Amino acid sequence: MHELGxxxxxxxxxxxxxxxxxxxTAVARRLGQQHRLLIVxxxxxxxxxxxxxxxxxxxxxxxxxxxxxxxxxxxxxxxEVKRRGGFAGLAHVAGLSPSAADFESIVRVxxxxxxxxxxALLPCAEPxxxxxxxxxxxxxxxxxxxxxxxxxxxxxxxxxxxxxKEALGEEERTSAMAYQLSKYGLxxxxxxxxxxxxxxxxxxxxxxxxxxxxxxxxxxxxRSPVKHDLYVRTPLARECTMIEIAGVVAFLASDxxxxxxxxxxxxxxxxxxxxxxx
Ligand SMILES: NC(=O)c1ccc[n+]([C@@H]2O[C@H](COP(=O)([O-])OP(=O)(O)OC[C@H]3O[C@@H](n4cnc5c(N)ncnc54)[C@H](O)[C@@H]3O)[C@@H](O)[C@H]2O)c1
Numbered sequence: 661m662h663e664l665g666x667x668x669x670x671x672x673x674x675x676x677x678x679x680x681x682x683x684x685t686a687v688a689r690r691l692g693q694q695h696r697l698l699i700v701x702x703x704x705x706x707x708x709x710x711x712x713x714x715x716x717x718x719x720x721x722x723x724x725x726x727x728x729x730x731x732x733x734x735x736x737x738x739x740e741v742k743r744r745g746g747f748a749g750l751a752h753v754a755g756l757s758p759s760a761a762d763f764e765s766i767v768r769v770x771x772x773x774x775x776x777x778x779x780a781l782l783p784c785a786e787p788x789x790x791x792x793x794x795x796x797x798x799x800x801x802x803x804x805x806x807x808x809x810x811x812x813x814x815x816x817x818x819x820x821x822x823x824x825k826e827a828l829g830e831e832e833r834t835s836a837m838a839y840q841l842s843k844y845g846l847x848x849x850x851x852x853x854x855x856x857x858x859x860x861x862x863x864x865x866x867x868x869x870x871x872x873x874x875x876x877x878x879x880x881x882x883r884s885p886v887k888h889d890l891y892v893r894t895p896l897a898r899e900c901t902m903i904e905i906a907g908v909v910a911f912l913a914s915d916x917x918x919x920x921x922x923x924x925x926x927x928x929x930x931x932x933x934x935x936x937x938x
Contacts, residue, residue, distance in 0.1 A: 666715075667715055667718045667719060667720055668720050669696055669720040670696075672694065672695055672696045672720065673695055673696070673747070673748035673749075673786065674695060674696045674697075674698060674741065674744050674745065674746065674747045674748060674749075675688075675691040675692070675695035675696070675697055675698070675747065675748060675749035675750070675751065675913065676697075676698045676700060676737075676741060676747050676749070676750045676751070676781065677691065677697060677698070677699055677700065677751045677753060678700045678701075678726075678728060678750070678751065678752045678753060678754045678777055679700070679701060679752070679753035679754030679755070680699050680700070680701035680703070680706040680707045680709070680710040680711075680723075681701075681706070681753070681754070681874075681875070681876065682874040682875045682876060682902060683753050683794065683872065683874050683876075683902050683905060683906075684699075684701070684710070684751075684753040684754065685710050685713070685902075686902035686903060686905065686906040687751045687753055687902075687905070687906045687909050688710060688714055688719075688721065688751075689714065689717070689719075689906065690903075690906035690907065690909065690910045691749055691751060691906075691909070691910060691913060692714050692717075692719035692720070692721060693719075693910075695748065695749055696720040696721070696722075696744070697711070697714055697719060697720065697721035697722070698721075698722055698723075698724055698740070698741065698744065698747075699711045699714070699721055699722070699723045699724070700723075700724045700725075700726050700728075700737060700754075701723075701725065701726070701754070702725065702726065702727045702728070702754075703725070704723070704725035707723035707724060707725055708723045710723070711723040724737060724740055728754060728769065728773030728774070728776060728777050729768045729769055729772060729773045729776070731776055731780075734773075734776045734777055734780045735780055737777070737780065737781070738780040738781055738783070738784060741781060741784045742783075742784050746784040746785065746786045746789075747781065747784055747785060747786065747789055748786050748788065748789045748790075748913070749789065749790055749791075749792075749913040750777075750778070750781055750785075750789070750790070750791040750792065751792050751794070751909050751913070752774050752777055752778070752791065752792065752793045752794060753794045754769065754773065755769060755770045755794065755796075755842075756769045756770060756839075757839065757876050757879065757880050758834075758835040758836045758838070758839040758880065758884070759835070759879060759880055759883045759884065760876070760879070761835065762835060762838075763821065763824075763825060763833055763834070763835055763837075763838040764821040764822070764825075764838075766821075766835055766838035766839055766842055767820055767821035767824055767838050767841070767842050768820075768821055770838075770839065770842035770843065770845075770846070771812075771815045771820065771841075771842040771843075771845040771846060771849075772815055772816065772817070772818065772820050772821070774793055774815075774846055774849065775815040775816045775849055776816060778791055778793070778849070778853060778864065779816060782856065782857065782860065782862070785857070785860050785862040786862075787860065787861035787862065788861060788862070788915070788918070789860075789861075789862040789863070790862065790863040790864070790865065790912060790913045790917065790921075791857070791862070791863070791864040791865070792865055792866075792867055792909050792912045792913060793846045793849070793850060793864070793865070793866045793867070794866075794867055794869070794905075794909075795843040795846040795847055795866040795867065795868045795924065796839070796843040796868055796869060797868050797869065797870045797871075797890075797926070797928045797931060797932055798839055798840045798843050798844075799840065799843035799844040799846065799847050799866075799868055799924070800868060800926070800932045800935075801840060801935065802837070802840040802841060802844055804841060804844060805827070807827040808824065808827045808828065808841065809848075810827075811823045811824050811827050812824075812841065812844065812845040812848055813848070813852070815845050815849060821838070824838075824841060836886075843868070846866050847866050847868070847924045849864075849866075850864050850865055850866045850921075850922055850923065850924065851922050851923070853922075854921045854922025854923075855922075857921065858921060858922075863917070863918075863920065863921035863922075864921060864922065865912055865917075865920055865921055865922070865923060865924070865925065866923075866924045866925070867905070867908060867909065867912065867924070867925045867927060868924050868925065868926045868927065868928065869900055869905050869927050869928065870890070870894060870900060870926075870927065870928025870929050870931045870932070871887070871890060871891055871894060871899045871900065871928075871929075871931070872899060872900045872901070872902060872905055873899040873900070873901055873902065874902055877899065890931060893931060893934050893935070894928070894929045894930065894931045894934070895929055895930035895931070895933070895934060896929035896930060897929075898929070900927060900928075900929060904927070905927060908925065908927050912925065
């Protein structure tokens with residue numbers, strides 16, 4: 661029942677947005693035009709604040725605090741989604757950038773967290789639902805060894821980060837490598853899981869942005885000369901806006917993308933092509 665004086669839309673299907681940071685907020689704002697929203701973050705204040713902003717703008721949004729690296733926390737999230745009747749859209753945006761954290765934390769949040777979330781929420785997927793995992797162009801700039809590939813095939817394991825370190829050489833155990841491999845792992849996860857999601861009539865797809873103008877992106881620019889080089893080599897000669905990425909997420913979540921699953925969508929202004937030198 662719609663409550664008078666509120667923007668509740670019980671007739672709309674649910675979209676779950678994991679990560680209430682810069683890009684997460686832009687995605688929530690866009691999906692919130694046609695969905696009820698569940699705004700999820702480890703930081704309760706952030707989730708509360710973004711849900712409140714969405715409601716102030718006329719959206720139907722509720723916050724949930726969840727640590728995606730803790731299986732029991734993710735199962736509680738799945739229970740919450742089930743109580744709300746399941747979901748039509750899942751946008752997994754939460755992630756740590758290379759300058760923000762150490763090797764283990766990056767792998768745990770970016771890869772193991774995403775694997776736990778997609779596995780726990782699959783039983784709540786409505787027919788026609790879509791999960792969109794935000795990966796990165798960085799996934800396209802690494803070629804893992806067979807030993808590393810083997811570890812990436814089992815991303816739910818709490819020891820994934822440790823096992824990855826063991827499979828890498830000493831000098832490769834950097835935060836930048838953790839970021840590349842965690843995002844590479846997301847692309848493989850989507851390819852592998854497409855079958856299981858398809859059995860429910862649902863889709864799972866990754867989206868790899870190039871350089872996006874976000875607070876996280878600006879933080880990286882200030883610390884990484886490599887990032888500046890990537891900027892100079894982007895054919896469209898600018899960063900992507902969060903609004904543009906949110907638009908692609910909305911497309912992938914919609915029926916217009918009803919046959920897109922188990923693949924990656926690059927939104928990089930042509931940068932990956934330049935880097936390959938084709
Ligand atoms: N900015 C860029 O140029 C760029 C490029 C490619 C990909 N990306 C990706 O886009 C996403 C950036 O999103 P953003 O701008 O919203 O980042 P952000 O740093 O603003 O937000 C990330 C959010 O994730 C949350 N989070 C961290 N650990 C968590 C956990 N364990 N459980 C639940 N939530 C957790 C944080 O609290 C934060 O609110 C990341 O996945 C990043 O890798 C960014």
